[in-house]
Amino acid sequence: MGRPRAFDADAALEKAMVIFWEQGYEGASLTDLTEAMGISRKSMYAAFGNKEQLFRKALQRYTEGPGAYVSQALQAPTAREVATMFLAGSIRANTLPGWPTGCLGVQGALAVGKTGRIAHDTLTEWRAHGQAHLRERFQRAVEESDLPADADPDLIARFIMTIANGMAVQAAGGAEREDLRRVADTALRCWPPA
């Protein structure tokens, strides 16, 4: 009994997920969230508890929606297909047209709100500069025949930088130095990588 709710809680949760995805937890203010969800603060609290619980539910929805590739990949018949499907699904989820770029699981504490946009852009540029330096160096290596003539300096630089970026996320999650060292060794087992 009582008055039924006048909005679609599931649709509202999806809107909230998008805001968290593109702005991160701290960067997403209650005003941002409720405006996107099209409901009042009070309705949000009544329906979802508080901001933290809303975030958890948004993450769960992400896992079942854009992040469903994880469980799908795990069902592949061979280990190689698991890895291939996992990475392919990750790529797809990271670059869905009409959706925020990147992964909510990383982005959620990587993206920033309005006040942090400056720092976000500064760091994106900083990483791009580092990658550009690598690319130029590998370009030189091609010219010096240190790398094969058909090697792709841009790809190699991006590959190495991707490993480094990934290791930074791993380290933020508590990975030990020896863990990372073995990852790097694995990445360099085949050289040149392309």
Add this chain to the structure above:
Amino acid sequence: MGRPRAFDADAALEKAMVIFWEQGYEGASLTDLTEAMGISRKSMYAAFGNKEQLFRKALQRYTEGPGAYVSQALQAPTAREVATMFLAGSIRANTLPGWPTGCLGVQGALAVGKTGRIAHDTLTEWRAHGQAHLRERFQRAVEESDLPADADPDLIARFIMTIANGMAVQAAGGAEREDLRRVADTALRCWPPA
């Protein structure tokens, strides 16, 4: 002429760098920063301008300090040594004892302040769960002889997850789907990776 400043601006900048490194730009409040620097807000503004400029100077100091491995690696004689030194330096900088873990260039917009700690931990756990599922699946592959008996499921899972994490950072920086696809192909060119 005039009264000289009573604190070491360079030491203060280093303290600020550490706070940004472990708490991110938005997560580092002026109170956090000035307390760590041991100076008043007014002194900070007089010496560094504002929070944004302080962040830029802290990033520059990071580049010249813990991040100096980048320019060092670029001077290596061969491309392979460049890649090896770059990754090794990245690992070292990500896991310096007595310093924050991870990379300021990623962390600066990844880590969060007090209010975001909950989300940060939630996401760290979320990523760890995904990696654990991968590990269990690769463990099964070893038991099924789909992977060699000496394959290391933990390492393979961490390697794949590191690529995925790195691609998420790349995507947040604007990488296209095709760019990421080639990175993933590169990572899977040698299989099994260990």
Add this chain to the structure above:
DNA sequence: GCAGTTCAGCACCGATCGGTGCACAAGCAG
């Protein structure tokens, strides 16, 4: 000594944060 200049500390600014009390409207059971 003096005058000039700059530093440091405190209180305070408006804005925004996450979260809530209250009045009222909307729908239920009888």
Add this chain to the structure above:
DNA sequence: CTGCTTGTGCACCGATCGGTGCTGAACTGC
């Protein structure tokens, strides 16, 4: 219709944000 419950919107809470005006002390050149 009358009670009763519950969703909704508005105004507002204390806390904190980045940033500043003011006061006085500390140091310089003369």
